[in-house]
Amino acid sequence: MDRQTLEETANAMVAPGRGILAMDESHPTCKRRFDSIGVESNEENRRAYRELLITAEGSSEHLSGYILFDETIRQRTAAGAAFPDHIAGNGSIPGIKVDKGTLDMPLHPGEKFTQGLDGLRDRLVEYRDLGAGFAKWRAVITIGDGLPSGACIEANMYSLALYASICQDAGVVPIVEPEVLMDGAHDIDACDAATRATLRALYEALAEQDVHLEGTVLKASMVLSGKDCPRRAPVAEVAERTVACLRNTVPAAVPGVVFLSGGQTAVQSTEHLNAMNAAGWNLPWRLSFSYGRALQEPALRAWDGDAANVASAQRQLALRARLNGAATLGQYRGETEAAA
Ligand code: 13P
Numbered sequence: 001m002d003r004q005t006l007e008e009t010a011n012a013m014v015a016p017g018r019g020i021l022a023m024d025e026s027h028p029t030c031k032r033r034f035d036s037i038g039v040e041s042n043e044e045n046r047r048a049y050r051e052l053l054i055t056a057e058g059s060s061e062h063l064s065g066y067i068l069f070d071e072t073i074r075q076r077t078a079a080g081a082a083f084p085d086h087i088a089g090n091g092s093i094p095g096i097k098v099d100k101g102t103l104d105m106p107l108h109p110g111e112k113f114t115q116g117l118d119g120l121r122d123r124l125v126e127y128r129d130l131g132a133g134f135a136k137w138r139a140v141i142t143i144g145d146g147l148p149s150g151a152c153i154e155a156n157m158y159s160l161a162l163y164a165s166i167c168q169d170a171g172v173v174p175i176v177e178p179e180v181l182m183d184g185a186h187d188i189d190a191c192d193a194a195t196r197a198t199l200r201a202l203y204e205a206l207a208e209q210d211v212h213l214e215g216t217v218l219k220a221s222m223v224l225s226g227k228d229c230p231r232r233a234p235v236a237e238v239a240e241r242t243v244a245c246l247r248n249t250v251p252a253a254v255p256g257v258v259f260l261s262g263g264q265t266a267v268q269s270t271e272h273l274n275a276m277n278a279a280g281w282n283l284p285w286r287l288s289f290s291y292g293r294a295l296q297e298p299a300l301r302a303w304d305g306d307a308a309n310v311a312s313a314q315r316q317l318a319l320r321a322r323l324n325g326a327a328t329l330g331q332y333r334g335e336t337e338a339a340a
Contacts, residue, residue, distance in 0.1 A: 001168050006215025007255070009133045009173045012093060013217050014256025014286040017325045018064035020175075021317075022260070022292035023053050024097035024136065025069065033296075039305030047075045052303060053296070054083060056314035060090040062325030067095045067136050067175075067290070073127060084131030095134040095175070096127045098163070102140055111152040112140040114159060117166075124170040134173035136219065137163040141180045143194050143226065148180075153201045161205035168215055175258070175290070177219035178202055182263045186226040188233040192245055195223055199249035213253040219290050220246070221262050222272055235268075239275035243283065252284035259287070261294030266320055267337060269294035270327050278330030288328045295320045 013020060025033060031041040039045055050072050054060075066087050073096055075083050084094035100116035114137065124135065139156035141148045160176050167174035178198045180191060199220070206213065223241040225233045233241070246257060261269040269291055276287050289295075298320060303313035326332040 001212065001215075002171055003212055003215060005171065006168060006173050006212060009093065010215050010217050010255045013064050013134060013173065014258065014288050015064050016286070017329055018062055019289035019291070019321075019324055019328060020065040020067060020095070020258055021053065021059075021063050021295050021321070022067045022136075022290050023050060023069075023072070023296065024067040025292070026097075026101060027071075033300060034305075037300060037304050043071070045305065046071065048307070049300075049303065050075065050083065051077050052310050052313055053299070053317060054087055056299075056317045056321075058318035059314070059321040060087075060092050062321035063092050065093040065095050065134060067097055068132075069097055073130050073132065082131070088131060093133040094131050095136060096132040097138075098123060098127070098135045099137040105152050105155070108149050108151055110144055110147055111142055111149060113152070113155055114139045117159060117162060120163065120166050121170060124167060124172050128170060128172055132172060134175060134217070135163075135167050136175040136177060138177040138179055138219075141178060141194060141198050143181065143184050143186045143190055148194055148197070153198055157198065157201040157205040160202060161209040161211060164206060164211045164216060165209040168212055173215055173217065174211075175217045175219045176202065176206070177260065179219075179260055179262060180221045182221070182224055182227045184226040185228040185230075187229050187231060188223060188225045188237065188241060191226065192223045192241055195221065195245050196249055199245070203249065203251060213251055214255060216254060218250060218254055218257045218285075219260055220257050222259055222264075224264070227263060235271050235275050238272050239279065242272070243276055243279075243281060246285075247283075250285065254285050256286035256288055258290035261289075261291040264294060266294045266297055270320075270323050270332055271334070273324065274327035274330055274332035277328060278332075286328070289324045291324065295324070
């Protein structure tokens with residue numbers, strides 16, 4: 001394992017003012033997103049949309065990395081550049097989602113288990129040769145009556161740690177992503193407890209597998225009220241609870257934490273990240289973003305499947321990338337939204 005290269009890549013992924021665009025939707029997820037704007041999810045439409053994202057002027061300076069999907073990392077721009085080459089040419093790092101989605105957890109109704117370890121080493125070598133500098137694996141933790149179970153946390157965190165060790169062995173930085181879902185009527189305390197239990201188990205498993213933490217990035221969910229909870233925790237509380245949770249669970253050796261948006265609106269995601277970075281807390285890791293929906297949603301709507309709308313869709317992506325880049329520095333101002 002080349003620790004220095006892993007560390008350099010991990011640090012570049014969380015460079016000040018920059019974050020990561022998650023554009024690694026699987027075919028079923030991409031179909032859901034396209035259905036919402038009435039566009040058919042075929043290979044050419046997916047390629048055209050992803051080309052729009054990676055070629056949007058004014059965005060790559062705020063985007064350290066782009067997480068691609070197996071189909072996407074093999075696609076080319078209309079001008080003929082392989083997507084990973086185009087991304088690297090703009091000074092960003094191509095990444096790749098390598099998990100194979102979730103299955104229902106055996107014997108544990110309502111919970112999920114992430115698959116994809118079989119053949120992972122060979123896939124990573126191929127992706128690395130295609131230009132990937134980092135990978136992503138997402139585990140899903142559900143909050144509910146008696147959930148999450150210890151079995152779900154253990155099985156998923158063990159798999160995440162094994163995935164991370166295989167990545168580092170192949171010279172690829174692992175993003176470790178244990179997503180605690182927002183779905184449900186639970187309050188912020190329940191989210192806090194589930195997130196702490198999950199992150200403690202994750203870092204124990206990573207230590208057990210001898211993963212070099214300086215060459216990893218954590219992709220975390222924020223500590224929030226459940227989507228259907230009647231009491232919505234305000235921005236300052238989300239920022240305080242999320243940072244307290246991370247301080248209690250994430251070792252200082254980790255260079256950075258990037259958040260997923262997980263169903264928050266684009267503006268909420270930016271406000272929460274900004275509040276954490278504006279508070280002047282002396283944190284051991286950088287806090288940044290790796291949003292999918294919160295970066296893409298306005299661009300997807302503006303595009304609407306019409307080539308004539310590409311430029312306005314790209315302006316929407318560039319705006320969200322810029323505002324979130326500012327939020328990594330605690331310099332986002334809400335009035336920028338109104339002016340947009
Ligand atoms: P969202 O920001 O839409 O939650 O997606 C981020 C992601 O990559 C989840 O794995």
